[in-house]
Amino acid sequence: MERRTFLRNASIAAIASGSALKSATASAPAHPIARRRLGSTGEELSIIGFGGIVVMNETSSESSSIVAEAVDRGINYFDVAPSYGDAQERLGPALAPYRNKCFLACKTEGRTKDASRKQLEESLRLLKTDHLDLYQFHALTKMTELDTVLGPGGAMETMEAARKEGKIRFIGFSVHSAETALAAMDRYHFDTILFPLNWVLVTQAGFGPQILEKAQEKKMGILALKSMAKTVWPADQKTHSAPKCWYQPAAFPHEASLGLRWTLSHPITAAIPPGDERYFRLAMDVAQNYKPLDANEEQTLLAGGKGVEPIFHLGNDV
Numbered sequence: 001m002e003r004r005t006f007l008r009n010a011s012i013a014a015i016a017s018g019s020a021l022k023s024a025t026a027s028a029p030a031h032p033i034a035r036r037r038l039g040s041t042g043e044e045l046s047i048i049g050f051g052g053i054v055v056m057n058e059t060s061s062e063s064s065s066i067v068a069e070a071v072d073r074g075i076n077y078f079d080v081a082p083s084y085g086d087a088q089e090r091l092g093p094a095l096a097p098y099r100n101k102c103f104l105a106c107k108t109e110g111r112t113k114d115a116s117r118k119q120l121e122e123s124l125r126l127l128k129t130d131h132l133d134l135y136q137f138h139a140l141t142k143m144t145e146l147d148t149v150l151g152p153g154g155a156m157e158t159m160e161a162a163r164k165e166g167k168i169r170f171i172g173f174s175v176h177s178a179e180t181a182l183a184a185m186d187r188y189h190f191d192t193i194l195f196p197l198n199w200v201l202v203t204q205a206g207f208g209p210q211i212l213e214k215a216q217e218k219k220m221g222i223l224a225l226k227s228m229a230k231t232v233w234p235a236d237q238k239t240h241s242a243p244k245c246w247y248q249p250a251a252f253p254h255e256a257s258l259g260l261r262w263t264l265s266h267p268i269t270a271a272i273p274p275g276d277e278r279y280f281r282l283a284m285d286v287a288q289n290y291k292p293l294d295a296n297e298e299q300t301l302l303a304g305g306k307g308v309e310p311i312f313h314l315g316n317d318v
Helices: 003-016 060-072 087-101 113-126 143-150 155-165 178-187 199-205 209-217 254-264 277-288 295-304
Strands: 035-037 044-046 077-079 103-108 132-137 168-174 192-196 221-225 229-231 270-272
Touching: 060 087, 060 277, 087 103, 087 113, 103 113, 113 132, 113 155, 132 155, 132 192, 143 155, 143 178, 155 168, 168 221, 178 192, 178 209, 192 209, 199 229, 199 254, 199 295, 209 221, 229 254, 254 270, 254 277, 254 295
Parallel strands: 077 103, 103 132, 132 168, 168 192, 192 221, 221 270
Antiparallel strands: 035 044
16 A cells, blocks of 8 residues: 555545544653754753644644653654644644754655745644754655655755754655665765664665665665565454554564664664654553663574565665
8 A cells, every 4th residue: 555545545534433532641760761962052951752643633742652651761853744644733832842952853745935935834834843953855765756855846955945944954855765765865965964874774675785885885864764664464363463563564463573673773863763652652561661682582583484474675766
């Protein structure tokens, strides 16, 4: 299923099932989540980011509760997008009390100057802020989209103008294609990249190392998606235990914990865990007590990925 279609369906499913976040129960951690430098930006972000899907379809009080818990546990990096249902409407008010000490990233699916400007202004309104710390081209996957974005009348004109206006600080992109990622980094000096990096993708598809290497060469801020992902859902599985995940996540909790630690052991700034509440809270627990995998743990994790169908492949153009 195409990811954007999945998110729309997930919005309906989550509401129908009465999905709700639990009340925050964690007290202030003895060891807040560590931070790492974001490329050449001078910023330092928590090694775990808060993905906006966590608050999609939740009540205002539930959204405020989980955001407060995340901040209390040391998270200062928040990422959202217009395509995440009502996540912007929920995140904006919930984050407002902490906005001056958090790094807020958002995205646009607009590929032209006019379309991206419209989304930018709407995101600023819904998120109740006068600026975004990071504005990203969302799922910049097809080469034709990259051409449009960087061409005359393309969305990059909005990005650069908005930066001069003080409405955004840094420019980045998210991507699901290794080929387009490499081309984008060669054609523009982006501040950040957000891409899938997990053990199944690397070992079963060879997807990720080439992006990581190029981003390091460019001294970019490197942000990771899908650290707790594993494979695709079976085609005949209409319902499942993680309605906010369009992919099948790693087994909860042990395999998912190992997967996240594996991703964090690479030279990235931060990983954004799934929008599913259980996995997000597990990710916060792992981050507060983070240590790299030892040899036995890595062997166990990699063995479990052999022959597994990865969620992306080299040559993806979707």
